[in-house]
Amino acid sequence: MFWLLACGGAEPSDPVADALRAEGTVVADCATAFEELRITCLVDVAAGAARAGEDARADAACSAIAPGVWRQECHFRAGEEHGVRGDIELALDHCGRAGRFAGNCVTHAAWRMRPVTTALPSEPTALAEIAAFTGRVDTALAGVAEVRGIEEAREALLARAWFHLYYGSGSADRAALDGAVGDQQAAARTAWAMEALRLDGSVGEPLDPRERVGRYAPALIPPGTEAAERVPTFGGGQRLVGPTPLEDEAFAAVAAAYFLGWDGERILELGQGSSKLSAIGYAVLASPELGAAFESDDDPAVRAMAREARVVRADMDLRRRSGDR
Amino acid sequence: MIWWWLACARSPGIEGCAELRDPTEVEDCRLEEALALGDAEAVRVAIASIEPALSRDLLRLRLAVRDPAQARSFCEEVEGDEARRKCEQVLGRPHLSVPPEGG
Numbered sequence: 541m542f543w544l545l546a547c548g549g550a551e552p553s554d555p556v557a558d559a560l561r562a563e564g565t566v567v568a569d570c571a572t573a574f575e576e577l578r579i580t581c582l583v584d585v586a587a588g589a590a591r592a593g594e595d596a597r598a599d600a601a602c603s604a605i606a607p608g609v610w611r612q613e614c615h616f617r618a619g620e621e622h623g624v625r626g627d628i629e630l631a632l633d634h635c636g637r638a639g640r641f642a643g644n645c646v647t648h649a650a651w652r653m654r655p656v657t658t659a660l661p662s663e664p665t666a667l668a669e670i671a672a673f674t675g676r677v678d679t680a681l682a683g684v685a686e687v688r689g690i691e692e693a694r695e696a697l698l699a700r701a702w703f704h705l706y707y708g709s710g711s712a713d714r715a716a717l718d719g720a721v722g723d724q725q726a727a728a729r730t731a732w733a734m735e736a737l738r739l740d741g742s743v744g745e746p747l748d749p750r751e752r753v754g755r756y757a758p759a760l761i762p763p764g765t766e767a768a769e770r771v772p773t774f775g776g777g778q779r780l781v782g783p784t785p786l787e788d789e790a791f792a793a794v795a796a797a798y799f800l801g802w803d804g805e806r807i808l809e810l811g812q813g814s815s816k817l818s819a820i821g822y823a824v825l826a827s828p829e830l831g832a833a834f835e836s837d838d839d840p841a842v843r844a845m846a847r848e849a850r851v852v853r854a855d856m857d858l859r860r861r862s863g864d865r
Numbered sequence: 866m867i868w869w870w871l872a873c874a875r876s877p878g879i880e881g882c883a884e885l886r887d888p889t890e891v892e893d894c895r896l897e898e899a900l901a902l903g904d905a906e907a908v909r910v911a912i913a914s915i916e917p918a919l920s921r922d923l924l925r926l927r928l929a930v931r932d933p934a935q936a937r938s939f940c941e942e943v944e945g946d947e948a949r950r951k952c953e954q955v956l957g958r959p960h961l962s963v964p965p966e967g968g
Contacts (some may be wrong), residue, residue, distance in 0.1 A: 556892060556919045573889040574923065576930035580954050610930070613961060644960050 570604075579605055583614045590621035595630050598622075602637075612639035616648070623649025626656050628673075628697060629680045635693070636684030643689035647776040650696035655704035655749075661732070662713035666705055670716070670724070673701050692772065698724055699772040702731040708747030712736035726771040726781045726788060733792035734799055754799035758852050760821040762844035774799060780818045790815035798822040804830045817845050824849035876901060879911040895924050900931075905938055912942070922948035933961035 558572055570581035582601045589597035595618075602614035619634030628649075635645035656673045659666040677697050684690055702724065705716060712735040720728035734754070736742065759770060759778035770778040779795035782788030794815055797807045804827025811819020824831040824846050834846035877884065879902075882894035895915065899908045908928065915921045922943045929936035933955050940952035955961060 554888070554919075556888065556923050574892065574927060576927040577923075577951070580926075580930060580951055583954065609933075609961065613958065616960075640965055641960055 570601075579610045583610065583617055586614045587617040587621050590618040590630070590634070591624070593622075593625060593627065595622070598634070602634075609639075612637075612641050615639075616641045616645040619645040620648035620652055624652045624654060626654050628653070628656075628676055632677075632680040632684050632690075632693065635690060636687045640689065642687050643692070646690055646693040646696055650693070650700045650772075651775045653697070653700050653704075656701050657705045659705075660709055660711045660713070661706055661716040661735075662711050664715075666716045667719045670698075670701055670705065670720075674698060674724070695723075695727070696772045696776075699727040699730065702727045703734070703774070704752075706731035706735040707738070708749065708752035709735060710739070710744055710746030712739055712742045714742075725785065726769075726792075729785075729788055729792040730771065730773055730779065730795060733789065733796035737793060737796045737800055755801050755826075756856075757795060757798050757822070757825075758856065760818075760825070760845065760848050760852060762821075762841070762848040764844065782814055787814050791818050794819040794822050798826055801826075803827050817841055821845045821849045825853050828853050880914055883916075892920060892923055892927075895920070896927050899924060899928060905935055909938065909942065912939075918944045926951055929955050933958075934964070936962070 570578045570585060572578050572581065582605050586598040586601035589595070589601065598618040598621075602611055602618060605611040605614050615634040615637040619631045619638060622628075622634060623631035631649040631653075632646070635642050635649060638645040657666060657669040659669055677694055681690075681694055684693075702720075706712065706728075712732055714732065717725075717728045717732040738744075738747075754774060756775045757773045757777035757779065760780075765780075769781040771781050773779045773795050780791055782791040790810070790812060791814075794807055794811050795818070797810055804823035804825075807819050807823040807826060808830075811817075811823075820834055820842060824834060828850055831846045831850045834842050835850070837843050837846070876898060877894065879895050879898045882891050882898060885891045885894055899911060902908050902911060912921050912924055915924065922945050925939040925943050926948055929939045929952060936952065936955040940949075940956055943949050943952055
């Protein structure tokens with residue numbers, strides 16, 4: 541600003557320019573004259589510190605922000621970055637302090653988390669690795685058990701661990717799936733189905749880790765189905781769980797087909813028996829033009845599912861257009 | 866005496882803030898005036914009258930951080946790359962704009 545520059549002598553500091561430049565990496569203490577920019581700088585510092593595994597610095601940055609939305613956001617950013625590194629203990633500690641963003645924090649931490657297993661699904665150590673991770677999750681969750689919004693953390697984190705074990709590994713061997721314990725079986729089935737459908741068999745080429753992504757599947761919850769059992773799929777999405785393990789493989793398959801980008805007609809071909817309704821939902825989600833026929837179906841459950849899928853798809857399109865992430 | 870006091874205490878308006886000597890006070894004054902205006906459209910018009918561009922961006926950013934639900938309208942008008950990048954810290958986090966349950 542020139543009235544300052546005009547004063548001569550040593551180059552003066554410009555509080556406005558300084559504030560706009562303030563970054564945790566450059567101005568370590570985020571000292572700016574303007575509180576709002578100090579806050580965003582501190583959030584950056586916390587995220588960067590967590591990304592580097594320096595939790596004391598992340599913690600100090602968040603604590604330097606007054607209690608409220610931005611301190612919660614700071615813990616959210618720190619939590620998700622710890623999650624990316626697979627440090628689930630620190631991730632959940634921060635997510636537990638993210639207030640009303642705790643649920644979002646866990647979802648982000650889970651779905652940005654790097655693989656926590658190294659074995660292939662066919663190897664005996666795969667289950668041991670999953671079990672070890674489960675133990676870590678349970679221990680970490682005990683510390684944040686009272687936090688509202690974090691209830692689905694365990695399912696989301698374990699679903700991600702199973703996803704990494706199977707998807708893109710080049711192996712859809714059933715060994716790990718068949719060894720999955722109790723409440724992890726549905727998550728294991730989702731992951732196994734994704735890889736089995738991708739490979740169109742049980743063995744094939746692995747995917748580069750950067751390509752192990754797919755189409756986001758939001759939860760489809762038509763009125764009256766709120767209590768139906770669901771399991772996390774990808775990025776906060778959910779799928780319905782079938783009434784028996786065998787039937788659930790078909791439920792997992794239609795969810796996997798949607799994840800893999802199949803069009804509606806192909807998804808419908810997969811949906812047989814009790815998974816048919818679920819397939820209709822994914823089919824309309826993938827190909828909205830299929831919805832009209834189902835919305836005039838005689839079965840009210842079919843009509844409700846098709847309508848729900850159409851509404852959810854329209855909402856997704858709207859968000860995409862408005863640039864929300 | 867009372868008349869003089871009232872005249873001095875009167876709000877300077879965003880344009881009048883430039884009369885202050887301390888640069889930080891100038892920017893804080895602009896923020897207070899913008900907040901007092903209330904109406905988002907009036908604020909955007911008033912910001913356009915500020916010089917230089919860095920100060921316009923600073924005010925837009927401060928308002929965006931204070932009220933993330935309004936951030937898009939302010940951030941759409943930022944002019945500099947640094948402000949644009951910082952705006953993304955708000956716009957890229959849509960949950961910040963969601964009002965708390967029951968609030």
